[in-house]
Amino acid sequence: MCGTQQVQLKAILDEAGKRLKEASAKSDVEDIRIKVLGKKGSLTAILRSMGSLPPEERKELGRMANEARAEIEAMISARAEEMSRLEQSARLAGETIDVTEPGVDMRLGSRHPITLTIDEISGIFMGMGFGIAEGPEVETVFNNFDALNAAPNHPSRDLTDTFYITKDTLLRTQTSPVQVRTLMGQAPPIKVISPGRCFRADTPDATHSPMFHQVEGLFVDEGVTMADLKGTLDVFAKRMFGEGVTTKFRPHFFPFTEPSAEMDMSCFKCGGKGCRVCKGSGWIEILGCGMVHPNVLRVGGIDTERYTGFAFGMGVERIAMLKHGIDDIRLFYENDMRFIEQFK
Numbered sequence: 273m274c275g276t277q278q279v280q281l282k283a284i285l286d287e288a289g290k291r292l293k294e295a296s297a298k299s300d301v302e303d304i305r306i307k308v309l310g311k312k313g314s315l316t317a318i319l320r321s322m323g324s325l326p327p328e329e330r331k332e333l334g335r336m337a338n339e340a341r342a343e344i345e346a347m348i349s350a351r352a353e354e355m356s357r358l359e360q361s362a363r364l365a366g367e368t369i370d371v372t373e374p375g376v377d378m379r380l381g382s383r384h385p386i387t388l389t390i391d392e393i394s395g396i397f398m399g400m401g402f403g404i405a406e407g408p409e410v411e412t413v414f415n416n417f418d419a420l421n422a423a424p425n426h427p428s429r430d431l432t433d434t435f436y437i438t439k440d441t442l443l444r445t446q447t448s449p450v451q452v453r454t455l456m457g458q459a460p461p462i463k464v465i466s467p468g469r470c471f472r473a474d475t476p477d478a479t480h481s482p483m484f485h486q487v488e489g490l491f492v493d494e495g496v497t498m499a500d501l502k503g504t505l506d507v508f509a510k511r512m513f514g515e516g517v518t519t520k521f522r523p524h525f526f527p528f529t530e531p532s533a534e535m536d537m538s539c540f541k542c543g544g545k546g547c548r549v550c551k552g553s554g555w556i557e558i559l560g561c562g563m564v565h566p567n568v569l570r571v572g573g574i575d576t577e578r579y580t581g582f583a584f585g586m587g588v589e590r591i592a593m594l595k596h597g598i599d600d601i602r603l604f605y606e607n608d609m610r611f612i613e614q615f616k
């Protein structure tokens with residue numbers, strides 16, 4: 273009887289050892305513990321069966337069973353610990369970051385071509401001592417028209433041309449009201465440019481947009497003449513489009529300047545021979561300018577006997593379109609990445 277149980281003990285020990293070796297998870301180890309040491313486990317069954325043995329044999333077998341039990345418990349706890357370690361290193365391996373792997377491509381934005389053009393224009397004028405002045409996009413009708421000497425019947429005042437907010441306020445149709453604000457808020461010498469957004473009730477097409485950008489300039493001091501105007505704007509044209517361009521001034525009319533002129537520059541593409549960019553004429557119209565009208569200076573309380581000044585204004589989109597060969601103004605506002613990314 274006792275011999276049979278010894279054989280069984282040995283078999284249980286061997287079996288437990290073999291299965292523990294094969295275990296691949298902590299839960300397998302726990303299953304083995306229950307099958308051997310649990311209430312209905314194989315070793316527990318042997319210990320229970322000992323009651324029917326004679327005292328001597330019972331004592332001997334009890335000692336052997338306890339030894340076997342201790343051995344199995346030790347094997348189980350060693351294996352359980354090993355399983356924990358393996359599971360942890362497997363988890364850590366899964367969480368490892370390979371720093372040599374190529375990163376996720378972050379989409380880095382770039383400055384908009386309009387912003388780039390404004391920055392370039394501003395940089396040129398700042399190099400000639402101009403500061404930057406800014407004003408609100410919602411303006412008073414007074415600052416946008418009256419203070420700029422626009423006659424009460426001036427066509428741009430029309431409801432169909434201008435976005436009115438109320439009877440007295442509107443979305444500015446030009447950046448010129450910043451001139452008015454500067455003249456009213458500052459004593460000469462005044463030397464500023466004012467880049468910004470403007471609005472007109474235009475139907476969008478290849479060359480018109482109801483929202484667009486201008487850069488306006490103003491220089492008021494003692495003894496400022498038309499020669500200063502021409503020199504300053506000629507330098508601008510050369511810095512912006514290349515040292516080879518020449519400029520010419522054609523008489524024009526603006527209510528806020530007298531005399532007024534439009535500046536043309538020789539075509540930077542063909543050098544004046546005539547091409548698609550200059551529409552065959554060899555010249556490109558670039559901006560409007562003139563000597564500030566005394567009525568405008570008076571609005572700012574400036575002594576027109578002592579001070580004179582010149583002003584100019586240009587369309588940012590037009591400059592950008594010329595410079596980059598863009599043929600449709602709407603491209604600037606469609607936010608098509610294929611277009612915008614070309615200006616990085």
Ligand SMILES: [Zn+2]
Binds near residue numbers: 542545549552
């Ligand atoms: Zn040309």
